[in-house]
Amino acid sequence: MENLNILIVGVGGQGVILASEVLTLVGIKAGFDVKKSEIHGMSQRGGSVSSDIRFNKVKVHSPVIARKSADFLVGFEKLEALRAIDMVADDGIIISSNYRLDPMTVSAGSMIYPDDVEGIVKENHEKTYFFDHVETIEKIKNPRAVNIYILGALASFIDIDKEIWIEVIKSRVPPKTVELNLNAFEEGLKIGG
Amino acid sequence: MSKEMMSGNEAIARAAYEAGVKVAAAYPGTPSSEIMENVAKYDEIFSQWGPNEKVAFEVALGAAFAGKRAICAMKHVGLNVAADPFFTASYSGVEAGFVIVSADEPGMHSSQNEQDNRNYAKFAKIPMLEPSDSQEAKDFTKLAFDISEKFDTPVLMRVTTRICHSKSMVELKERKETGLNEFPKKNTRKYVVIPAHARIKRVMVEQRLKDLAEYAENTDINRIEEGTRDLAFITSGFSHNYVKEVYPDAHFLKLGFTYPLPMKMIRKFVDQHKKVIVVEELDPFMEDQIKVAGINVHGMDIITNIGELNSDIIRNSIENTKDEVNDIGVSIPVRPPALCPGCPHRGVFTILREQSVRVMGDIGCYTLGVLPPLDNLDWCVCMGAGVSMVQGLEKAWDDEHADKIVGMVGDSTFFHSGITGLVDIVYNHGIGTIFVLDNSTTAMTGTQENPATGKDIKGKPATRVDIRKICEAVGIKEIYDVDPQDLDALGEVVAKALASKNPTVIITHRECILLPLRAKVKFTPLKIDTEKCIGCKSCVSVGCPALAYDKKLRKTRVLPELCVGCEVCSRMCPKSAFTKNGEPLVYEKRHKIRGK
Structure with missing residues (x-):
């Protein structure tokens, strides 16, 4: 693996930033040059959030991922995954939660949340993996560990030693939650089979 | 030598530390805010939030006049506020290195304009550096201090959002103490910028530009x-x-x-x-x-x-190509930011809309009041204008519309540039009604402290500056204190203030919801009795992300993971369909107002 572009999307407050921090450290430990970029500010108030993470064996120039060149699109919310679908490379992989969080435009009744977002994403992109938000929380026993579960899912497709992931997760989550998060990570790993 | 993954802002802060900076000041503003937040982590540097960018600039310039290295940071529009000393500091020069960081925002992710502050460098005849990543952000900032001292000039560091908020590897070095060993001797010809002295400096500034151009030819950056x-x-x-x-x-x-x-x-x-x-x-x-x-x-x-x-x-x-557009056949609803569940500003906008008031806004979270469904902001230009422009809006029509206009500032922007506008209203026969939305923090930029919070940048106790007492001292005769979530009290106060022929200030007191959330305070979310809900959408009209309206069922749902139980939405319900801890929420007075 020479380089890797990962785009994480979600809604402010969902844990996108922590997931991207972990991913960045994993890349560095695995010997890559890593750059990441995200937009802060107003996006913290329940707006769309995205984080671009790029690994390269030699050097990353721009931390910003170009259109149709994300190897992975990771969605914390399904509408946000759909919104970013143009960013995925043709042979890239989409991993997304089927969680639905209505934007204000929808909850106030002025716009419509499309029916069957999952179906639309799958129809437009072959390699797509959705996981069920509610079932996952039941399995991993804590809604706050969903971001680590998603990292597990991502790790199942990426050729980086599992131990590196575990080491970084241990260093980044609150000490009391290490076991819970590692369990969530292991559950996520099952996605790629 | 260790390496660390750093954002551009963290790297600039680290540079200030390594370069031996003694004094650092800023006013928060996206994308620059994290610079000073990170400088504040170094005990060797006296760091502070200034009430505005001009003050922050002058604090730092004072330190540079006193012979110690100093840095100030601001977003692009902040330099407009600090422009006055910026231009003249070009003439005076400094005793020790002085660097100004301007964080510009191409794309306006959270800004009101897209000004290119590189023009300020040329305008003020001040040298400028532009880094491309975090390592350069650190290296260039350190170099900027050397250039400042070598050429006796302030130096402008121009960064942009992507520099500030992108992370890449940075090599760390040790701090080197710098600056003068003694307080500088009197030097009026240099530091008192009267015309006679400035005319001499004017010529020197042109020569300095020539010398700097020569330096630019030879620097390895x-x-x-x-x-x-x-x-x-x-x-x-x-x-x-x-x-x-x-x-x-x-x-x-x-x-x-x-x-x-x-x-x-x-x-x-x-x-x-x-x-x-x-x-x-x-x-x-x-x-x-x-x-x-x-x-x-x-x-x-x-x-x-x-x-x-x-x-x-x-x-x-x-x-000369174009991206092919991939039509997926559905329209994706936009997801604009919104006031948080439990935001104290929500009640204010709800009442102002109820009373059909036109609102002169300001820069802060409350600017989000412009978005539907609240949709109740009429004007917004810059910080402080939420006070001063009210005077113009009202005097243009001989106060004929003054009973339907309010101005608005936050606690931080009150200090930034709201006070002078109040003085103007009092002095120049104004009768304006001004809201000060005191939420005990500078919320939009990430909950920084300000003069009203009683804490300094490091979170240590500081003298709390009293907003009410300032209003009194300025000469405001009618001042109301009110809880913005008590919609009845707020509604009465607004009606009284607007009817008044005196300049009036309404101070709303309730802390930003992010503060208790961060302190892990437990809230009790509301529930809705679906039998009672008639689908009238009164509750969702307050624009809360914790409510979802189901178009098919014609019922509202509360999202328990988001709701903090602030009861602004439930006060709007004509059927008392909301419950808290199993008890129905009934507000008799409120329903009477809504029934009118």
């Missing part, structure tokens, strides 16, 4: 990166990364020192290539100067001067 293909670019700042991404094997003249420009170097580079394209974000700052020097380059004839660039824009512009 202006460098040629040889390529192998028949394409040549002049780049600076973050744009360099985008072009390098698309054309890694092109020829580059990468400029880190961008004012004054190394014109000899540029001429030589252009002479060696058939066609040279200048790539820069926003204004044709370099391009225009290069063309004025009689050098033939391309730039904005190929690449847009609007918005943030990216590698797709670069490729499409240069190769």
